[in-house]
Amino acid sequence: MEGMSIIVKKVSQLLAGLIFVYGIYIILHGHLTPGGGFAGGAIIAGAFILLILANGSSALNLKKEISGSSNTESLAILMVVVLAMMSLAFGVKVFFSNFLPKGEPGELLSAGVIPLYNIFIGIEVAGAILTIFLALVIFKEESSK
Amino acid sequence: MELTISIILGFMIIGAIYALHAKDLLSAVIAMGIVGYGLVICFLLLKAPDLAIVQIVVETITLVIMVAVVLDSTRKEVEIKLDRRTIINILTGFVVFAGLFYFFILAIQNLDPLGAHSLRMSEAYVEGAVEKTGSVNLVTGVLFDFRAYDTLGEAVILYTAALGVLTLLRIKGKK
Numbered sequence: 001m002e003g004m005s006i007i008v009k010k011v012s013q014l015l016a017g018l019i020f021v022y023g024i025y026i027i028l029h030g031h032l033t034p035g036g037g038f039a040g041g042a043i044i045a046g047a048f049i050l051l052i053l054a055n056g057s058s059a060l061n062l063k064k065e066i067s068g069s070s071n072t073e074s075l076a077i078l079m080v081v082v083l084a085m086m087s088l089a090f091g092v093k094v095f096f097s098n099f100l101p102k103g104e105p106g107e108l109l110s111a112g113v114i115p116l117y118n119i120f121i122g123i124e125v126a127g128a129i130l131t132i133f134l135a136l137v138i139f140k141e142e143s144s145k
Numbered sequence: 146m147e148l149t150i151s152i153i154l155g156f157m158i159i160g161a162i163y164a165l166h167a168k169d170l171l172s173a174v175i176a177m178g179i180v181g182y183g184l185v186i187c188f189l190l191l192k193a194p195d196l197a198i199v200q201i202v203v204e205t206i207t208l209v210i211m212v213a214v215v216l217d218s219t220r221k222e223v224e225i226k227l228d229r230r231t232i233i234n235i236l237t238g239f240v241v242f243a244g245l246f247y248f249f250i251l252a253i254q255n256l257d258p259l260g261a262h263s264l265r266m267s268e269a270y271v272e273g274a275v276e277k278t279g280s281v282n283l284v285t286g287v288l289f290d291f292r293a294y295d296t297l298g299e300a301v302i303l304y305t306a307a308l309g310v311l312t313l314l315r316i317k318g319k320k
Binding site: 026030031032033034035036038039042043045046049053066070073074077080081084096098102103105106110111112113114117118121124125127128129131132133135136138139140 | 194195198199202203205206209210214217275278279280281282284285286288289290293294296297299300301303304306307310311314315
């Protein structure tokens, strides 16, 4: 996959970091402001997609990346289930119960396990969207050969 | 506000109809973009910023992928020949549409006005949700505490979709 002109490359390199940090902000503040794991994960995946589209990459590099992203999303969905199972061991023994101390509402560190769920769902969504995109790009590269 | 939403809904309907009948597939994809971004503005006007953020990002990513697919394959619409089978299909479509429209009219007569909540469950969620979940954002509180099973299901659906794409494309690529 070929990259675009040098102006697009530079601007995308400048913007991708900002988009990535904004996605992390949306995920971490999911229990305080609008947003959460799904929105933030999609934004993070968007940052990667912007970089790949603008700068281009060889199919060999993309294959390394796709194994990384699919491993990451598998681990993240596993962590969500593990967190849900942990609530069977602590506190009220109910699947998906909020077993950590809830803290002061409105603080960044509050709401018990909800921020943790947000983080892992965010990683999962980002990994899944990136995996689908990379699979399509690699398929196109290989079939055009 | 209802007038604004009605105007945007009108644009979305025009965009959807144009996307169905466009000769050029690229303009059909762009017309589908009108539907998606109109939905974003509707979500914002109906005070649902959580949904609006998700919708605008997903819409942008899918639009980029669709445009790439259309530019890479063909831009021409498949031509429809008017034989007996097509006519039967069109007639079946009209019958199904009439039936659905009848039940839609029946259902809409029993609906509450827009924004009025009458569900018993949602009142239990809204009252004292901050004390129960500790989350100030009610939507996240519902998603990850009251309805965590739904969220797990959604995440697993995404995971399965990624797995399916990987499997399908790998088989085709190996040949």
